[in-house]
Amino acid sequence: MEKIASLCKRRGFVFQSSEIYGGLSSCWDYGPLGIELKRNITEAWWRDMITSREDMVGLDSSILMHPRVWEASGHVAGFTDPLVDCKQCKQRFRADQLSGERCPECGGELTESRNFNLMFKTFMGPVEDTASVVYMRPETAQGIFVNFQNVLNSSRQKIPFGIGQIGKSFRNEITPGNFLFRTREFEQMEIEFFVKPGEDERWHAYWKAERFAWYQKYGVNPARLRLREHGSDELAHYAKGCADVEYEFPFGWSELEGIANRGDFDLKQHAQFSGKDLSFFDEEARERFVPYVIEPSAGVGRPLLAFLVDAYDEDVVQDETRVVLRLDPRLAPVKAAVFPLMRKDGQPEKAMAIRDQLKRHFAVAYDQAGAIGRRYRRQDEIGTPFSITVDHETMQNDTVTVRERDSMQQVRMPVDRLVDELRARVTVGRAGVIAPAL
Numbered sequence: 001m002e003k004i005a006s007l008c009k010r011r012g013f014v015f016q017s018s019e020i021y022g023g024l025s026s027c028w029d030y031g032p033l034g035i036e037l038k039r040n041i042t043e044a045w046w047r048d049m050i051t052s053r054e055d056m057v058g059l060d061s062s063i064l065m066h067p068r069v070w071e072a073s074g075h076v077a078g079f080t081d082p083l084v085d086c087k088q089c090k091q092r093f094r095a096d097q098l099s100g101e102r103c104p105e106c107g108g109e110l111t112e113s114r115n116f117n118l119m120f121k122t123f124m125g126p127v128e129d130t131a132s133v134v135y136m137r138p139e140t141a142q143g144i145f146v147n148f149q150n151v152l153n154s155s156r157q158k159i160p161f162g163i164g165q166i167g168k169s170f171r172n173e174i175t176p177g178n179f180l181f182r183t184r185e186f187e188q189m190e191i192e193f194f195v196k197p198g199e200d201e202r203w204h205a206y207w208k209a210e211r212f213a214w215y216q217k218y219g220v221n222p223a224r225l226r227l228r229e230h231g232s233d234e235l236a237h238y239a240k241g242c243a244d245v246e247y248e249f250p251f252g253w254s255e256l257e258g259i260a261n262r263g264d265f266d267l268k269q270h271a272q273f274s275g276k277d278l279s280f281f282d283e284e285a286r287e288r289f290v291p292y293v294i295e296p297s298a299g300v301g302r303p304l305l306a307f308l309v310d311a312y313d314e315d316v317v318q319d320e321t322r323v324v325l326r327l328d329p330r331l332a333p334v335k336a337a338v339f340p341l342m343r344k345d346g347q348p349e350k351a352m353a354i355r356d357q358l359k360r361h362f363a364v365a366y367d368q369a370g371a372i373g374r375r376y377r378r379q380d381e382i383g384t385p386f387s388i389t390v391d392h393e394t395m396q397n398d399t400v401t402v403r404e405r406d407s408m409q410q411v412r413m414p415v416d417r418l419v420d421e422l423r424a425r426v427t428v429g430r431a432g433v434i435a436p437a438l
């Protein structure tokens, strides 16, 4: 993890929030490469889960919602973790994560455990009183439930169908940590899939398989992935059943995504609290029911960290250690780098012209500094799948060499084929899994 965190900082994937002020604990900023990687992940999810499917639509609901939403959802009463303080060193811990009776840091005496609500509170409008309390949403899911009828009335969807959303969530975690893994501000990619009661088990099995396969589709090593069913003592207050997709991080097997069967808990609660009918009338069967909900709920930071950890590799090339991120080309932040072999004979100008042509389609870098081997290494370290070199032959016949990151194989090809060849290998939604050598 230290190697990944240091690479992230050095190359501009992730910075600590407000670093010049000493940093803000558990908050992170995505740098120029990190934001490209994050966007590629969320775009892959959006395309695979929403736009390429007939039974899914998207939504972007607001972070601040009516406070009654969180009463209905059970978050005001129940979204708590058991908190203990050390009387000696004043550190705070989650009681359910401690193995002994004493402080794990200093051995001091601990207070009695008390329930701590994880929602961030703030005030809406100029008056800071109890009537103006609003919460920063702790999950995007509730924005979907309260819009269920709006989407049903305004789209042509019928049960079974789902609503997906990507957005920020906030939780005042007692013990954040492990870099991007547990933070207080994070992004979620959530689906609420509405089904007929009785068909929920089948759809739950479907979504577990679908989401488990998604990580492998983007290159995560299957040996480091598992699907873990929750025991009945682990289930959230709303869940009939749940399984987690887990990844074997350097700090152990941990959750990337939860896939829960929420039953009809949420729609019934919101119907009761709002007084609005949230049932569905099935025209064919002539029956009315409150749909059950299957919820595949992933973060963005955790999958991003898993993609990075999984892609990180070191090998030896010409007696030198090479750090290489073997990211799926569709997720890689930079798709291709263009180099002039020499800084003369018109090669830089030609390389820049190729860069400008490719830039209209993909994220592309240009580098003319230092020996060509060094330039390859700089791209390998950030996971750039293809490096294109302009040399003296280019100036004669308009061909370039294209080097593939993993095999380090090079082929020569005409400049006018570059856009099509790259597009076939680096575009999300294209057929083919890992790009073969060109």
Ligand code: GAP
Binding pocket: 138, 139, 140, 141, 171, 173, 180, 181, 182, 183, 184, 185, 186, 187, 188, 190, 255, 256, 257, 258, 295, 297, 298, 299, 300, 301, 302, 303
């Ligand atoms: N709507 C259901 C829900 O929010 P969850 O298991 O609490 O379920 C879903 O969260 C996903 O959101 C997790 O699998 C994880 O990827 C991400 N997540 C939750 N809390 C997080 C945190 N503090 N930091 C980063 N990601 C988090």
